[in-house]
Amino acid sequence: MACHTRRSLALLLLTVPLGASLRASLALAAPRSARRVPITRSGAVADGRTINTAAIQRTIDEVARLGGGTVVVPAGVFVSGALFLKPGVDLHLERDAVLRCTTQMENFPPRRTRIEGHFEEHFTPALLNAANCDGLKITGEGTLDGAGRPIWDMFWKLRNAAPVPDEFPNLSIPRARLALIEGSRNVTIEGVTFRDSQFWNLHLYDCEDVLVRAARFEVPDDYAQAPSTDGVDVDSCRRVTIEGCYFSVTDDCVAAKGSKGPQALEDASSPPVDGLHIRDCHFRRGHHALACGSEATIVRNVTMERCRVTGDMVLLRLKLRPDTPQDYRGIALRDIVLDSGGGTIVSIEPWSQYARPSDDAPPRSQVDAIALERITGRFGAFGTIRPNPGQTRIGTVVLRDFDVRLADPELHATGVDDLRRVRVTARPVDAG
Known part of the structure; x- marks a missing residue:
C-alpha cells in the first residue's frame, strides 16, 4: 500500500x-481503511431498476484518485453493469445491500478476458473486475446478485435448439461472472453472499495468497440446473484458502483450473495451482465438492479438511482430459462428514466434454499421492478410479479410516499402481 x-x-x-x-x-x-465513500455520493440509486454503472464507477475512480479507501454499497438494491476496481480500492457491502447485475448485456461490453483455460478476445467481463489489485478486500454481509434466471433460460433455450445440444459451446451467449480477480496478491473475500450468478461466481486467476472466508455461493433450489454456476474457480493460483464457506450451486463448488490442449504445459500464462486449502465448509448442492478440471494442467498441494457434504455430489472429482497433459498430485481430503442418500466419494476417470480430438499421440498425464482419510457418515457410492488407457498413470491412492454407509459400497478401481485400502469400512445402507 x-x-x-x-x-x-x-x-x-x-x-x-x-x-x-x-x-x-x-x-x-x-490508512487505507479510513476513507469510506458510499456509492450514493456519486448518484447511485437503490431502486432495483436504475442502471448505476457510471455512478458506481465514478465512486471507484474517485477513491482511487484520492489514494485509496473503501467504496461502500449501502442497504438497497443497486443494479449495475461491469465495474472495474482499482489498486488501493476495497469494496464493502453493508447488511441488506445488493449489487445486482443488469440483464441488459450491452452493459457488459465484450473485452479480452480469461475464461475456460485461455484468453477470449471478446467475451463478457464480470460484474466486479479487479486486475493487479494487491491487498484487495471485498467484505460485508451484503449480496452480489447475478440475476441469472433469464440468462439461464436463454442458454437452455438455445442449447436445446442446437443441432447437437451436447456440443453447444459454453461461451455462446453473453453471461457475466460475479467477480474476476486476477494478478493480485493478499486478497480477502469475506462474508459476502454470491447469488444467482449468470456464469461462474468467483473466478481467481493468477493470484497469490487469497483468503475466501465465510462467503456463501447460492442458486435457487427451484432451478434444476443453473448452467456453469461454479462457486470458486481457482485458476493458476498459488496459496488460496477457502474456509467456513457455504456452497449450494449446480456445477462445481470448488474447481482447480488451468490451461488445456496438447501444448498446455508450455502455456506461460497458466502456472500451476499450488497450495489450495479448503476447510470447515458446508457443501449442500453441486456437481462436485472439489474438482480438478475440466481445463487444468498442474494441480498440487491441495488439502480439504473438516468439511460437511449434505448434497448428492462427487466429493473428489479428477477430470482426465484426453487432449491435455495433466499432473495432479499431493491432494489430501481428511475429516469429511458425509450425510446424503446419493453422491459419490471419488471419481478419477476420463472426461471428454469439450475435449478436442486429435490425430497426434495423446499427451501423457499422471495422478499421484492422492489420499482420503477419516471419511464418515452415509452416502451413495464409493466410486471409480480408472485412467485414460495408454495415457494416464495413476500412482499411489490411499484410502484410510473410512466408516461410511453406502448404497454401493464397491470401489471400481483399475489401472492404479498402488491402491492402499487401510481400515476401510464401507457398509451397505441396510447393514445397520
Whole structure:
C-alpha cells in the first residue's frame, strides 16, 4: 500500500496547485481503511431498476484518485453493469445491500478476458473486475446478485435448439461472472453472499495468497440446473484458502483450473495451482465438492479438511482430459462428514466434454499421492478410479479410516499402481 500511496502522491503534486497538493497529501496519509465513500455520493440509486454503472464507477475512480479507501454499497438494491476496481480500492457491502447485475448485456461490453483455460478476445467481463489489485478486500454481509434466471433460460433455450445440444459451446451467449480477480496478491473475500450468478461466481486467476472466508455461493433450489454456476474457480493460483464457506450451486463448488490442449504445459500464462486449502465448509448442492478440471494442467498441494457434504455430489472429482497433459498430485481430503442418500466419494476417470480430438499421440498425464482419510457418515457410492488407457498413470491412492454407509459400497478401481485400502469400512445402507 505504501508503494501505491507514494506513487499517487507524487503524481498529484505534479499536476495540481499547491493548496490542493497539501490537501491531497494529508488525505493520502490516512490508512487505507479510513476513507469510506458510499456509492450514493456519486448518484447511485437503490431502486432495483436504475442502471448505476457510471455512478458506481465514478465512486471507484474517485477513491482511487484520492489514494485509496473503501467504496461502500449501502442497504438497497443497486443494479449495475461491469465495474472495474482499482489498486488501493476495497469494496464493502453493508447488511441488506445488493449489487445486482443488469440483464441488459450491452452493459457488459465484450473485452479480452480469461475464461475456460485461455484468453477470449471478446467475451463478457464480470460484474466486479479487479486486475493487479494487491491487498484487495471485498467484505460485508451484503449480496452480489447475478440475476441469472433469464440468462439461464436463454442458454437452455438455445442449447436445446442446437443441432447437437451436447456440443453447444459454453461461451455462446453473453453471461457475466460475479467477480474476476486476477494478478493480485493478499486478497480477502469475506462474508459476502454470491447469488444467482449468470456464469461462474468467483473466478481467481493468477493470484497469490487469497483468503475466501465465510462467503456463501447460492442458486435457487427451484432451478434444476443453473448452467456453469461454479462457486470458486481457482485458476493458476498459488496459496488460496477457502474456509467456513457455504456452497449450494449446480456445477462445481470448488474447481482447480488451468490451461488445456496438447501444448498446455508450455502455456506461460497458466502456472500451476499450488497450495489450495479448503476447510470447515458446508457443501449442500453441486456437481462436485472439489474438482480438478475440466481445463487444468498442474494441480498440487491441495488439502480439504473438516468439511460437511449434505448434497448428492462427487466429493473428489479428477477430470482426465484426453487432449491435455495433466499432473495432479499431493491432494489430501481428511475429516469429511458425509450425510446424503446419493453422491459419490471419488471419481478419477476420463472426461471428454469439450475435449478436442486429435490425430497426434495423446499427451501423457499422471495422478499421484492422492489420499482420503477419516471419511464418515452415509452416502451413495464409493466410486471409480480408472485412467485414460495408454495415457494416464495413476500412482499411489490411499484410502484410510473410512466408516461410511453406502448404497454401493464397491470401489471400481483399475489401472492404479498402488491402491492402499487401510481400515476401510464401507457398509451397505441396510447393514445397520
